Amino acid sequence: MDIQIRGIHKGFGNFPALAGVDLDIASGELIALLGPSGSGKTTLLRTIAGLEFADSGRILFGGQDTLGLPVQQRRVGFVFQHYALFRHMTVLDNISFGLRVQKRSERPSAEAIRKKALELLDLVQLGGLEKRYPSQLSGGQRQRVALARALAIEPRVLLLDEPFGALDAKVRKDLRRWLRELHETTGYTTIFVTHDQEEALELADRVVVMNRGRIEQVGTTDEVYEKPATPFVFEFLGNTNVLPGQVRDGKVHVDGLIPSIASARTQADEAVEIYVRPSDLRLAEPGDPGIEAIVSSTQRTGPIVRSEAIASASGAKLEIELPHLHRDVPALLAGAHVRLRLNQFSVFPLASPTESPAVLRAGSTPRRTLEDVVPNAPAEYRERARHG
Numbered sequence: 037m038d039i040q041i042r043g044i045h046k047g048f049g050n051f052p053a054l055a056g057v058d059l060d061i062a063s064g065e066l067i068a069l070l071g072p073s074g075s076g077k078t079t080l081l082r083t084i085a086g087l088e089f090a091d092s093g094r095i096l097f098g099g100q101d102t103l104g105l106p107v108q109q110r111r112v113g114f115v116f117q118h119y120a121l122f123r124h125m126t127v128l129d130n131i132s133f134g135l136r137v138q139k140r141s142e143r144p145s146a147e148a149i150r151k152k153a154l155e156l157l158d159l160v161q162l163g164g165l166e167k168r169y170p171s172q173l174s175g176g177q178r179q180r181v182a183l184a185r186a187l188a189i190e191p192r193v194l195l196l197d198e199p200f201g202a203l204d205a206k207v208r209k210d211l212r213r214w215l216r217e218l219h220e221t222t223g224y225t226t227i228f229v230t231h232d233q234e235e236a237l238e239l240a241d242r243v244v245v246m247n248r249g250r251i252e253q254v255g256t257t258d259e260v261y262e263k264p265a266t267p268f269v270f271e272f273l274g275n276t277n278v279l280p281g282q283v284r285d286g287k288v289h290v291d292g293l294i295p296s297i298a299s300a301r302t303q304a305d306e307a308v309e310i311y312v313r314p315s316d317l318r319l320a321e322p323g324d325p326g327i328e329a330i331v332s333s334t335q336r337t338g339p340i341v342r343s344e345a346i347a348s349a350s351g352a353k354l355e356i357e358l359p360h361l362h363r364d365v366p367a368l369l370a371g372a373h374v375r376l377r378l379n380q381f382s383v384f385p386l387a388s389p390t391e392s393p394a395v396l397r398a399g400s401t402p403r404r405t406l407e408d409v410v411p412n413a414p415a416e417y418r419e420r421a422r423h424g
């Protein structure tokens with residue numbers, strides 16, 4: 037199922053949570069919505085699901101406008117960070133819940149539901165645990181049951197909101213790999229929200245970087261990392277050094293160094309900023325141009341050596357990152373004068389004053405709850421959903 041998102045605006049009071057979002061998602065794609073807290077990721081996900089109404093704009097599923105399409109008919113599968121399973125139900129009952137509450141005319145037979153739930157349990161690699169209760173499972177296992185439950189209704193779209201956010205780093209990593217494999221098996225169009233760059237870059241076919249209710253860049257993991265469209269994307273995806281520069285005669289000058297021809301983004305003779313990652317700074321070869329700097333400190337953390345240096349001309353603080361066995365390491369002693377070359381960098385025009393976000397119509401629609409997705413949920417669950 038492909039999804040088209042067109043000009044979505046959504047405000048809460050006067051606050052623009054989504055300030056004009058356009059996005060095309062191809063059928064079968066695994067898309068990550070990545071951005072800092074408050075950038076609008078969850079609001080966008082909930083709007084796609086039909087749990088939130090946009091103030092303006094359209095969302096199409098397979099070319100069909102979803103406006104007026106009730107949540108149940110959108111056939112979206114959901115997994116949330118704290119999507120608690122029904123405590124008093126076994127794993128099998130949890131997974132088959134979505135099918136058991138379907139309209140009588142659409143509901144498969146009890147035997148067919150059981151068979152399907154057991155198949156899904158195998159798919160999420162929990163075969164044999166069908167009689168357990170959620171309290172008898174680990175956090176990672178619980179999230180896999182939640183995923184099986186979302187898959188049971190054969191969703192046209194699978195939406196995951198920080199599905200592994202509450203789990204420890206190791207489990208999280210395993211589940212990531214596992215989710216990628218599962219996606220290749222099922223081929224469902226999947227959108228997941230994360231604020232973890234590593235998770236987004238490792239899992240997704242394409243990453244959507246969001247900031248203040250807008251999309252800053254959409255691209256493959258290589259595109260957003262290697263060719264960040266904006267300073268925000270550059271900074272959000274990793275550690276960043278910023279050096280003042282100047283474009284003169286089509287060339288970038290930074291701290292007396294001319295690293296390359298100016299990128300197409302810059303115009304002649306303007307002030308720019310050079311963004312470079314700590315891992316892209318190395319010692320210049322003797323005789324080659326380099327930024328003069330004085331090392332202020334060097335520290336080893338496991339396999340990585342991190343140095344700080346001050347650029348002599350501009351006084352900019354620079355972080356340098358090297359594998360601890362790198363040949364440059366011995367020269368990076370505190371107090372040493374070094375010359376640095378830039379392996380890779382981005383040039384951005386000097387930041388213009390931030391545009392004030394568009395004033396949006398106040399969102400007067402009530403925020404819908406998870407109960408809208410599972411209308412017959414047991415009281416215990418409704419209680420929990422109400423209190424988050």
Ligand SMILES: Nc1ncnc2c1ncn2[C@@H]1O[C@H](COP(=O)(O)OP(=O)(O)OP(=O)(O)O)[C@@H](O)[C@H]1O
Pocket residue numbers: 048049051053071072073074075076077078079080231403
């Ligand atoms: N029901 C609501 N009422 C008022 N403001 C809201 C509501 N829901 C979200 N917001 C605001 O909209 C903005 C976007 O929120 P959203 O949850 O989409 O961000 P997010 O990128 O998912 O953040 P996080 O990573 O912290 O979950 C935030 O500033 C948030 O405070």
